[in-house]
Amino acid sequence: MPLILNMSKIDNALEGFTIPPRPDMLQQVQNEVEKAEPDLKSISQYINQDIGIAGFTLKVVNSPLFSLPRKISTIEHACMFLGLNRLIKLVNSIVLRFTLSAGNEEIFTEKLWNSSMKIGNASLILSQHFDLGKDFSDDCYTAGLFHNAGMALIFSQSSEYPKLLRQAYIESAIIGEFEEEKFETSHEVLGFLIAQSWGLNTEISNVIAYHHSPNIMLATGEASEKQMFAILKLAEHMTNATEILTGVNPDNEWERFSTQILDVLNLEDFNLLDLGEVLFEAGIDNIYHM
Structure with missing residues (x-):
């Protein structure tokens, strides 16, 4: 008997689907953000090495909030578009969102x-x-x-x-x-x-x-x-x-x-x-x- 997936749950999951970032990578990004002079390139490089943070970033930058005429597919372009200040706010929101669930990965x-x-x-x-x-x-x-x-x-x-x-x-x-x-x-x-x-x-x-x-x-x-x-x-x-x-x-x-x-x-x-x-x-x- 097929183990049929509940597609209504899938639809709901897609709306808010995010992948938890790795705690160590999240800490590295946060450390850079908290520096007196955070470096946009360093932050983007960290983000690009973590599936969770990268997916969250792409989802945000391609959301109706920004109404871009053309979708962004790379983290480098996403970070350049957001700029340092908005990127720092995004990272802080990711930290808040996932800190409590850190370490529970299967x-x-x-x-x-x-x-x-x-x-x-x-x-x-x-x-x-x-x-x-x-x-x-x-x-x-x-x-x-x-x-x-x-x-x-x-x-x-x-x-x-x-x-x-x-x-x-x-x-x-x-x-x-x-x-x-x-x-x-x-x-x-x-x-x-x-x-x-x-x-x-x-x-x-x-x-x-x-x-x-x-x-x-x-x-x-x-x-x-x-x-x-x-x-x-x-x-x-x-x-x-x-x-x-x-x-x-x-x-x-x-x-x-x-x-x-x-x-x-x-x-x-x-x-x-x-x-x-x-x-x-x-x-x-x-x-x-x-």
Whole structure:
């Protein structure tokens, strides 16, 4: 019997959906804010390394409060738009909102955000290495950071989700179809809705919506979406994201579609050793260079 999610609760959750920031990162941001002369660049760098604070910031800056003609997808742009004074007020509100709940994170949630941070950083380094432009590289980072956010919504209603997700990978199932069967929705769909509610751009939102659907993305996606998707999947593979999150190895999705994914980036299998070195030099452990 499907463990059907209550979509009215999902709708309500999307309205106020935020991810608790890590206490240590929140403290670092607060320490910078409390300096006699806080530095906007330092604050934005801290924010960009925490999924919770980053998501909250994007949601605020893209809210009807500012009525922007074009949505902002990167933390750097969001912080520049807000300016130091408004950014300090925002950080203080985040501190107030989450201080009481600090330290209550579930093991699965911790794994989820650890893997997402690693994938986001790897996506950024890879896109920079391919010289795809600063804005596109920033968008690749954002896609990597938030692509699995929908998992948090499923987990909030079903504590069985980590076990079922592991089962899906063991069975080499198509993840979206497996989740649809169990919950009548998927973390891709929910991730897309989160991306829309946070004001992320169309490319990022579409990649999140189809990041477990290579056959669809590679056949119908725009060229830039295919490129962002390919970087995301390469980052997942190289950082061993599936094993980090579920303990399952190998990633059968990569094994089925790796040739097509690498073709998008004009890569061959032997190039991955060099890319492993690039990631390692940037401080990112990966399966090609530990």
